[in-house]
Amino acid sequence: MAATRLPGGRVVTQASVEQVYAWLDEVPDPEIPVISLTDLGIIRHVEWAGETLEVTVTPTYSGCPATSVINLDIETALRARGIEKLTLKRQLSPPWTTDWLTESGRAKLEAYGIAPPQPAGGPQQCPRCQSQHLERLSQFGSTPCKAQWRCKSCLEPFDYFKCI
Amino acid sequence: MSTLYDFALRMGDNTLILGHRVSEWCGHAPVLEEDIALANTALDLIGQTQLWLGLAAEEEGSGKTADDLAFLRDAWEFRNALLCELPNGDFGRTLMRQYLFDEWHLLMLKALQGSSEKRVSDIADKAVKEVSYHVERSRDTVIGLGDGTAESHKRMQEALDYLYPYVGELFTPDAVDTAAAEAGLAPDLASLRAPYDEALAATMAEATLSLPDSRFAHKGGRTGKMHTEHLGHILTQMQWLQRAYPGAAW
Numbered sequence: 001m002a003a004t005r006l007p008g009g010r011v012v013t014q015a016s017v018e019q020v021y022a023w024l025d026e027v028p029d030p031e032i033p034v035i036s037l038t039d040l041g042i043i044r045h046v047e048w049a050g051e052t053l054e055v056t057v058t059p060t061y062s063g064c065p066a067t068s069v070i071n072l073d074i075e076t077a078l079r080a081r082g083i084e085k086l087t088l089k090r091q092l093s094p095p096w097t098t099d100w101l102t103e104s105g106r107a108k109l110e111a112y113g114i115a116p117p118q119p120a121g122g123p124q125q126c127p128r129c130q131s132q133h134l135e136r137l138s139q140f141g142s143t144p145c146k147a148q149w150r151c152k153s154c155l156e157p158f159d160y161f162k163c164i
Numbered sequence: 165m166s167t168l169y170d171f172a173l174r175m176g177d178n179t180l181i182l183g184h185r186v187s188e189w190c191g192h193a194p195v196l197e198e199d200i201a202l203a204n205t206a207l208d209l210i211g212q213t214q215l216w217l218g219l220a221a222e223e224e225g226s227g228k229t230a231d232d233l234a235f236l237r238d239a240w241e242f243r244n245a246l247l248c249e250l251p252n253g254d255f256g257r258t259l260m261r262q263y264l265f266d267e268w269h270l271l272m273l274k275a276l277q278g279s280s281e282k283r284v285s286d287i288a289d290k291a292v293k294e295v296s297y298h299v300e301r302s303r304d305t306v307i308g309l310g311d312g313t314a315e316s317h318k319r320m321q322e323a324l325d326y327l328y329p330y331v332g333e334l335f336t337p338d339a340v341d342t343a344a345a346e347a348g349l350a351p352d353l354a355s356l357r358a359p360y361d362e363a364l365a366a367t368m369a370e371a372t373l374s375l376p377d378s379r380f381a382h383k384g385g386r387t388g389k390m391h392t393e394h395l396g397h398i399l400t401q402m403q404w405l406q407r408a409y410p411g412a413a414w
Contacts, residue, residue, distance in 0.1 A: 062290055063211020092215070093286040095293060138197035139301050140204040148197060164293045 006050060015081065020046045020053065027077045030069040031143045034112040037070065041100025044091050052085040053078065058096045061144035098163050109161055115149065117163035126151035127158055167343045168281060169223040170243070171350055173233070174340075174386055176216030177244035180234055181395070182265060183209030184402055185252060194255055201301060205262070208294040215287045222283075235406035239396045246385035247330040249395045256309050256316060257323035263302035264327055267363050268334045270295050271356045280348030303367050310371025321373050332381025335360070340387075 004014045015023075024046075025038040037043055045056035055074060059067045071088050078086055098117040101109075106116040115123030125132050131153035138148040139162075146159045187206035193199035217230035224233075247265055252258045273295055276288035309316040337345070337353040344350040368375050384390030405412060 059211075059290075061208060061211060061294060062215055063207040063209070065207075093289040095290045138201055139297065140197070140201040142200070144204055144207060148200075162297075164297070 004048070012051060014048055014051075015053075015083065017046050017048070020055070020078070020083075023077060023081055024055075024074065027073050029066070030073060031066045031145075032109070032112070032114065034108050035101075035105045037074065039102045039105030039108065041102065041105075042070070042096060045089075049087075052087055053083050054087045054089060056089040056091050058091045060096050064144050066143070096164075098161065101161075113158055114146065115158060115160045117161045119163060121163055123149055123158075123160045126154060126156070128156050129154040166223055167340060167347060168284075168349060169220050170340045171344045172216050172220035172223060172284075174243040176213050176220055176230075176233070177242050178248050178265075178269075179209040179216060180213040181242070181244040181398060182248040182262075183207075183213060184398055185248065185250075186258070186262070188252055189255075189258065198255070202258075205298055205301075208291075208298065212287070212291045212294070215290070219283055219287065231406075235403045239391055239399060240388055242385070242391065242395060242399075243388055244385050244395075245330070245333050246382055246392055247327065247333065249385065249392055249398060250327065250330065251394055253323065253326075254319060256319045257326065259302055259305045259309070260320060260323035261327055262298065263306045263367070264331055264364075265334075266295060266299035266302045267360055267367075268331075268356065270299050271359055272351070275351035275356065279350065284349060306367060306373075307371040310368070310373045317372065320371065324368070324373055325376055328376045329378070329380050330382050332379060333383045333386060336381060336383060336386075338387055 005011050021038060021043070024043055025036045027037045029035050029037060029040050040060070042058050042060060043055065044058050045054070047054050055078070057071065057074070074088060075086060101116065109116045110127050113127050115125070115127050118124050122136065123134060126134060129151060131151050133152040134149055135152055136147065136149050137157060140146075141148045141159050141162075145162055147162050148157060149160045150157045183206045186202055186209065189199065189202040190206070191199065193202055213234065214230050217233045221228045221230055221233055245265075247261060250261060252261075270292070273288045273292040277285050277292060279285040279288065306320065310320040311317070312320075335353050335357045341350070341353050345352045364375060385392075385395075
């Protein structure tokens, strides 16, 4: 918490922007709970506008049903930390890209059994047995951000986080 | 109403009506992977609809929402191209319709990334990624089924013959399109035709399908002058809840 002097001279205690990011790092993605919202790279900006905290969020896919749940989860988490005045802003451009996934997010995905995105356009290896003998089952998967692949060595199907 | 309103409405109605049509496959596709792919495509299109109709509602300025525009207008107020409202037919025809639309959609969105209106270029920046993915799949499927078995080839040729006369409308400008192009809001529609033709020729050659010679075009959807009988049937299903229980919410 840091003391901030507002225009007019009143001094209030506000959580630092770093603190807010740390709190948001504890909020799981509703569809892939192993990674957090900051791991996913969708929190674009956090700042105080006077006494109001503004959090800017970018959607992963324009129709992703998790978007409204994510906004609700952010609001719930920050209100629980004592943030009273909160505005959630939507930013479309620049559009979200899987390049914004954090390194720790990528590692957590792989450990969870979801192959992280690769610039080459397909998974690097099977997240279970590390084989590189793979085949694509479908360009789409159980959520807008994933595709379905199968390992030809261990024969297990797995999710691949699409590279966009 | 402003050119921006008319333009956003046309973009949003295309994605709304096609998205709804594609969603009709949910639970009915020939294999699970295709079912999921169709549902995901529909979801992207409906998501883009929220952006376009949200922009139209904002521009309209009377406090309406994207939902109001989607659920409370009647058939003659819709501005989607006729191609989007045509019935699904079989799986092959659905994917042919998707491909014919996707190829246009991608060219349009790429041009809109350079729009003079930031709210338009922002939506295009977002949607272009999703639509690049759609066209990759619809093109592959058209090629796979066209150059497939005798039966799949026959059905794909029939689908192309049936749908192709609805393509021309996408490239036929009216006063709204001309005003949008002059304002730098959107590209000159006719300028998209040459790259579209080139892409189609390459795909159909690979798919061993013949493009019809005739450029005859059914028109009237984008201007609202004359929709097909099919649009009203979509609306009765899509809108009945808000019509029967006005204002109902989750």
